[in-house]
Amino acid sequence: MANAIATAHEHDAHHAHDEHVVLPQHLHHFETEEQQREAGTFGMWLFLLTEIMFFGGMFFAYLLYRNWYNPAFVAASNQLSVKLGAINTAILITSGYAMALGVYAAEVRKKQMLVWTLIATTIFGFAFLGVKTVEYKEKFEKHHVPGASFDVKEFVNPAAFGLKEEPLAPDMAQKTQIFFVLYFAMTGMHALHMIIGLALLFWLIYRANRGDFSSGYVAPIENFGLYWHFVDIVWIFLFPLLYLINKHVG
Amino acid sequence: MSAHNDAMNTTNPEHAEHHILGPGTYTTIYVTLLILTGITVGAAFIPMGVLNPIVALAIASVKAVVVMLWFMHVKYQSRLIKMTVGAGFFTFFVLIMMTMSDYISRAWGQW
Numbered sequence: 057m058a059n060a061i062a063t064a065h066e067h068d069a070h071h072a073h074d075e076h077v078v079l080p081q082h083l084h085h086f087e088t089e090e091q092q093r094e095a096g097t098f099g100m101w102l103f104l105l106t107e108i109m110f111f112g113g114m115f116f117a118y119l120l121y122r123n124w125y126n127p128a129f130v131a132a133s134n135q136l137s138v139k140l141g142a143i144n145t146a147i148l149i150t151s152g153y154a155m156a157l158g159v160y161a162a163e164v165r166k167k168q169m170l171v172w173t174l175i176a177t178t179i180f181g182f183a184f185l186g187v188k189t190v191e192y193k194e195k196f197e198k199h200h201v202p203g204a205s206f207d208v209k210e211f212v213n214p215a216a217f218g219l220k221e222e223p224l225a226p227d228m229a230q231k232t233q234i235f236f237v238l239y240f241a242m243t244g245m246h247a248l249h250m251i252i253g254l255a256l257l258f259w260l261i262y263r264a265n266r267g268d269f270s271s272g273y274v275a276p277i278e279n280f281g282l283y284w285h286f287v288d289i290v291w292i293f294l295f296p297l298l299y300l301i302n303k304h305v306g
Numbered sequence: 307m308s309a310h311n312d313a314m315n316t317t318n319p320e321h322a323e324h325h326i327l328g329p330g331t332y333t334t335i336y337v338t339l340l341i342l343t344g345i346t347v348g349a350a351f352i353p354m355g356v357l358n359p360i361v362a363l364a365i366a367s368v369k370a371v372v373v374m375l376w377f378m379h380v381k382y383q384s385r386l387i388k389m390t391v392g393a394g395f396f397t398f399f400v401l402i403m404m405t406m407s408d409y410i411s412r413a414w415g416q417w
Contacts, residue, residue, distance in 0.1 A: 101390050119402070120409055156327075164326065242364075
């Protein structure tokens with residue numbers, strides 16, 4: 057029987073119904089480890105649903121403004137690098153893959169594999185943020201950060217900058233700021249979630265290396281995995297919505 | 307849903323049997339996600355008019371579902387967890403539809 061309780065608890069076969077399980081990580085108010093695990097997963101998903109609502113507000117704002125100011129969104133989106141965006145998508149998926157392997161390593165109690173997969177998750181997470189930094193820096197240099205220093209010159213007179221865009225009227229060109237506000241808000245909140253995740257990863261690597269998660273106690277690894285994959289999913293939607301709006305026109 | 311050779315399930319029949327996915331499954335999912343990313347980028351450069359954003363969102367949704375079912379183990383969870391996840395996305399969908407129909411219908415006929 058693959059059940060962690062049965063393998064860890066030698067008397068289990070005789071007392072499956074009336075005996076309380078005594079693994080150190082098993083809290084007394086749960087009947088079984090299965091129940092405890094499900095309660096934890098349930099709680100984690102409730103948290104992730106609030107996160108969906110949080111990002112959902114921004115996705116809705118994006119949907120609405122993209123319909124209202126479509127020419128501005130098309131022109132502004134073409135300023136983003138599809139190459140960097142696609143590379144970052146692959147980097148983030150790789151990080152998620154390493155995390156998934158980490159959950160497996162914790163479940164089969166392979167301590168070294170767990171530590172190394174968590175380290176790989178962290179490295180790819182930092183690689184993602186590194187690419188994002190390069191992209192943000194370019195936006196500052198081109199005055200594409202919304203606010204006082206925002207400059208519409210590339211959108212009202214694209215030919216002067218070697219761009220093959222349709223020139224926008226000055227009022228529509230101003231609306232490119234809305235695209236960049238949403239771009240920075242959405243990728244920025246996504247990056248903040250990554251930074252929080254990376255901080256948690258350092259703590260998890262420390263504890264994994266101490267052997268905390270290689271004796272049947274996998275809940276922190278499993279629930280962090282859910283969080284990390286959720287952050288993946290947000291980016292899976294951000295990438296086509298922000299980078300690939302109208303590539304076939306420009 | 308639950309295996310009945312497990313004594314625990316007789317007292318808690320709702321709980322799904324804990325399922326450990328192996329590296330082989332994760333690798334398959336990983337490669338699938340990378341291929342879908344490639345398809346998304348490729349499809350964006352093909353002129354399809356109004357279908358472009360629809361195709362992009364459809365592929366993104368498939369990727370998200372794949373991540374949730376396997377990387378996030380929803381496929382192997384109990385009905386409670388599956389319902390929770392489904393209810394969350396359904397509520398989100400309802401909120402989007404209601405807000406959007408409000409914005410669209412405010413100036414109905416005036417454009």
